[in-house]
Amino acid sequence: xxxxxxxxxxxxxxxxxxxxxxxxxxxxxxxxxxxxxxxxxxxxxxxxxxxxxxxxxxxxxxxxxxxxxxxxxxxxxxxxxxxxxxxxxxxxxxxxxxxxxxxxxxxxxxxxxxxxxxxxxxxxxxxxxxxxxxxxxxxxxxxxxxxxxxxxxxxxxxxxxxxxxxxxxxxxxxxxxxxxxxxxxxxxxxxxxxxxxxxxxxxxxxxxxxxxxxxxxxxxxxxxxxxxxxxxxxxxxxxxxxxxxxxxxxxxxxxxxxxxxxxxxxxxxxxxxxxxxxxxxxxxxxxxxxxxxxxxxxxxxxxxxxxxxxxxxxxxxxxxxxxxxxxxxxxxxxxxxxxxxxxxxxxxxxxxxxxxxxxxxxxxxxxxxxxxxxxxxxxxxxxxxxxxxxxxxxxxxxxxxxxxxxxxxxxxxxxxxxxxxxxxxxxx
Numbered sequence: 142x143x144x145x146x147x148x149x150x151x152x153x154x155x156x157x158x159x160x161x162x163x164x165x166x167x168x169x170x171x172x173x174x175x176x177x178x179x180x181x182x183x184x185x186x187x188x189x190x191x192x193x194x195x196x197x198x199x200x201x202x203x204x205x206x207x208x209x210x211x212x213x214x215x216x217x218x219x220x221x222x223x224x225x226x227x228x229x230x231x232x233x234x235x236x237x238x239x240x241x242x243x244x245x246x247x248x249x250x251x252x253x254x255x256x257x258x259x260x261x262x263x264x265x266x267x268x269x270x271x272x273x274x275x276x277x278x279x280x281x282x283x284x285x286x287x288x289x290x291x292x293x294x295x296x297x298x299x300x301x302x303x304x305x306x307x308x309x310x311x312x313x314x315x316x317x318x319x320x321x322x323x324x325x326x327x328x329x330x331x332x333x334x335x336x337x338x339x340x341x342x343x344x345x346x347x348x349x350x351x352x353x354x355x356x357x358x359x360x361x362x363x364x365x366x367x368x369x370x371x372x373x374x375x376x377x378x379x380x381x382x383x384x385x386x387x388x389x390x391x392x393x394x395x396x397x398x399x400x401x402x403x404x405x406x407x408x409x410x411x412x413x414x415x416x417x418x419x420x421x422x423x424x425x426x427x428x429x430x431x432x433x434x435x436x437x438x439x440x441x442x443x444x445x446x447x448x449x450x451x452x453x454x455x456x457x458x459x460x461x462x463x464x465x466x467x468x469x470x471x472x473x474x475x476x477x478x479x480x481x482x483x484x485x486x487x488x489x490x491x492x493x494x495x496x497x498x499x500x501x502x503x504x505x506x507x508x509x510x511x512x513x514x515x516x517x518x519x520x521x522x523x524x525x526x527x528x529x530x531x532x533x534x535x536x537x538x539x540x541x542x543x544x545x546x547x548x549x550x551x552x553x554x555x556x557x558x559x560x561x562x563x564x565x566x567x568x569x
Contacts, residue, residue: 146425307378
């Protein structure tokens with residue numbers, strides 16, 4: 142049995158002995174709409190969910206802010222944006238009055254050298270203004286209220302002041318917010334760090350409902366919804382993708398109604414049920430762009446742990462060509478090693494003690510509480526591996542060999558080629 146595992150912009154082929162007890166967790170093979178994309182896109186903008194057409198909404202608006210994801214998400218902006226911009230200009234908005242705002246959350250800003258990769262040559266040649274959101278720059282931000290849980294709603298001023306507000310994005314399972322896309326473009330995408338201190342705080346992250354494909358009673362999603370309602374949004378354009386990163390659906394219109402339709406589709410596409418937990422999980426972080434660093438790789442580890450028996454083994458393929466992540470993330474990883482999980486969480490459980498990227502570390506600690514048997518294939522060097530709580534392997538075959546030594550040749554093996562894009566659920 143041969144299985145393709147995404148790794149960077151390539152794939153690793155894992156050849157498995159047919160005698161092994163293997164369950165393969167894959168998405169249904171939905172075809173992309175590439176051939177009819179122009180028709181589907183125009184239809185979605187003209188007949189959206191829960192609101193009027195984009196051109197109708199845009200009429201008599203003086204300017205527009207379009208929120209897009211940063212380079213960590215494979216959103217096909219080069220396909221989506223030209224249609225949105227065309228409709229805006231058709232409705233009378235001049236291109237010099239259109240701004241593309243990159244929803245970096247607390248991530249590093251996207252350098253100008255990567256703008257063409259992010260939005261496509263056609264949009265870049267239009268000379269549309271493109272700016273990075275900065276969660277740490279108070280001059281960019283404005284407080285507009287508080288959520289019911291006391292989270293301050295601090296949002297990008299450029300977005301708030303725009304006459305027409307549009308959010309774009311990708312709907313996929315999100316390991317703490319249920320699903321990405323929709324309201325997540327606003328929160329956490331374009332909010333201030335003081336908002337993120339609560340949104341990504343220890344309490345919200347530790348809630349058992351803060352997980353993939355879970356919106357009901359999810360405190361993280363509830364905060365995002367309330368912030369989005371305060372900030373406002375006139376129109377969204379979200380998409381879903383298949384394993385080949387082809388567009389399988391376009392969900393345009395009202396920020397809540399269109400997103401809900403997309404989430405239903407993605408749930409059907411992404412949730413795969415298995416009979417019982419497994420001893421070994423072989424997975425990836427879905428390849429480029431999500432496996433650029435170890436920070437993002439935590440997502441794949443979290444999803445793998447959901448179907449793993451206690452003290453099981455995770456074999457992760459994630460290229461991490463850009464290293465571990467930000468300096469703050471690395472420092473927090475070392476802090477966990479020094480203090481232990483319980484003391485680490487205790488020392489960062491309030492907005493006053495919050496540190497950037499601690500939410501990703503907290504999610505990693507949830508994996509480590511289930512197992513410390515992690516083998517990882519990556520391009521990280523020996524020095525970088527000390528941050529990962531994993532053992533370096535040079536091939537997936539080596540990882541499997543090590544795992545079978547620990548768990549025996551009769552071990553139950555779950556393989557999730559698409560990593561965090563597939564959510565394994567135990568049937569009972």
